Amino acid sequence: MKFSGLVSCLAAAGAATAARIPSNKCTLPTTKIANIEVVNTPLVQDAINLIKGFIPLQPYLYNHLMRSWLFGAAAFNNNATLKAAVDLELHAVGTMLHDLGWDMRPNSPWHSAFIYEKIKALTPDLLNSDRPFEVDSALGAVDFVKEHNLRDWDANRLERMQDGITLQGMTSYLAGKNIDSNWIVQSVIFEFPGPRSPLIPDADYDSILAEFPNDTVFRGTNETFTWLALTKPAGTRGSFIDYFGVSYVPGYGPQSNIAFDLITGGVVDEIAKFPNSTFVSNL
Ligand SMILES: *[C@@H]1O[C@H](CO)[C@@H](O)[C@H](O)[C@H]1NC(C)=O
Ligand SMILES: *[C@@H]1O[C@H](CO)[C@@H](O)[C@H](O)[C@H]1NC(C)=O
Ligand SMILES: *[C@@H]1O[C@H](CO)[C@@H](O)[C@H](O)[C@H]1NC(C)=O
Ligand SMILES: *[C@@H]1O[C@H](CO)[C@@H](O)[C@H](O)[C@H]1NC(C)=O
Numbered sequence: 001m002k003f004s005g006l007v008s009c010l011a012a013a014g015a016a017t018a019a020r021i022p023s024n025k026c027t028l029p030t031t032k033i034a035n036i037e038v039v040n041t042p043l044v045q046d047a048i049n050l051i052k053g054f055i056p057l058q059p060y061l062y063n064h065l066m067r068s069w070l071f072g073a074a075a076f077n078n079n080a081t082l083k084a085a086v087d088l089e090l091h092a093v094g095t096m097l098h099d100l101g102w103d104m105r106p107n108s109p110w111h112s113a114f115i116y117e118k119i120k121a122l123t124p125d126l127l128n129s130d131r132p133f134e135v136d137s138a139l140g141a142v143d144f145v146k147e148h149n150l151r152d153w154d155a156n157r158l159e160r161m162q163d164g165i166t167l168q169g170m171t172s173y174l175a176g177k178n179i180d181s182n183w184i185v186q187s188v189i190f191e192f193p194g195p196r197s198p199l200i201p202d203a204d205y206d207s208i209l210a211e212f213p214n215d216t217v218f219r220g221t222n223e224t225f226t227w228l229a230l231t232k233p234a235g236t237r238g239s240f241i242d243y244f245g246v247s248y249v250p251g252y253g254p255q256s257n258i259a260f261d262l263i264t265g266g267v268v269d270e271i272a273k274f275p276n277s278t279f280v281s282n283l
Contacts, residue, residue: 028088033066034211036204038073039088043148047096050144054103060220061102063212064191069095070212072187074204075197087157087180094161094184097141098168101133102224110140113232130235133228138165169240
């Protein structure tokens with residue numbers, strides 16, 4: 001990827017939040033991908049190379065991750081105030097790595113059921129380490145950044161990235177959280193079917209979709225979610241992936257909700273134990 005510019009200092013200097021943005025923000029190198037200006041640090045380049053590993057088995061995943069990053073970057077390029085307020089390198093890495101847990105390659109380092117297989121011989125009493133794919137992805141992204149030993153990635157910056165990835169599917173829980181976690185999620189939302197966002201120019205939508213097409217994203221996502229339910233049901237139970245397990249995985253079992261089952265089962269036990277306690281319903 002060829003070096004082709006620097007992020008504007010002017011906008012960053014004017015932002016009220018500039019103080020918490022890494023000091024090198026003004027000198028972040030940039031390049032163009034699908035005609036969108038993006039940051040181009042060694043960490044960002046490594047993230048691109050990492051997700052290129054998905055191309056042979058899951059090309060739809062690579063395209064989805066690149067589009068998520070580029071849609072967000074296009075929205076920033078369209079609003080200088082916003083661009084100055086966001087941590088662009090964090091956004092790039094967080095969006096590109098937000099679905100590491102979808103990796104279907106055997107021995108994926110981000111598939112917690114596979115990790116469990118490896119460690120259960122050492123800790124046989126460990127009940128179950130299956131985690132939702134969002135958590136696998138977030139922990140994988142944090143490890144990826146940590147392995148680079150970069151001085152400007154402190155615990156706070158790592159956590160903002162981790163939170164954005166973990167909460168990617170829980171938009172209603174994001175209110176009041178920091179702008180960087182929010183913009184990882186917002187960038188993923190640009191991927192949802194529906195009308196184009198007014199935050200992104202049409203020409204940018206066109207150039208991004210031309211280079212990273214979304215023509216198999218539904219088929220690929222359906223297969224990946226089914227695979228998650230098949231390979232680590234403990235990490236999909238109670239989440240929206242449950243529907244894929246119930247519908248497509250023989251033996252997965254019926255739809256259930258852990259909290260509902262626990263609480264309604266608990267009511268029956270509680271009445272048996274405390275028959276004389278007064279409980280008044282207010283419904
Ligand atoms: C640009 O971004 C800022 C910060 O998020 C926001 O307050 C403003 O409304 C945006 N402007 C436009 C035109 O969307
Ligand atoms: C794929 O891109 C097209 C063209 O912008 C869009 O209309 C459609 O909603 C997108 N589909 C998905 C699944 O994102
Ligand atoms: C989703 O994927 C599963 C597993 O491959 C498959 O059985 C099912 O038919 C797919 N659903 C649709 C609507 O194609
Ligand atoms: C509930 O009250 C009845 C009648 O006063 C009493 O016989 C019984 O022992 C009480 N049960 C418990 C579990 O306290």
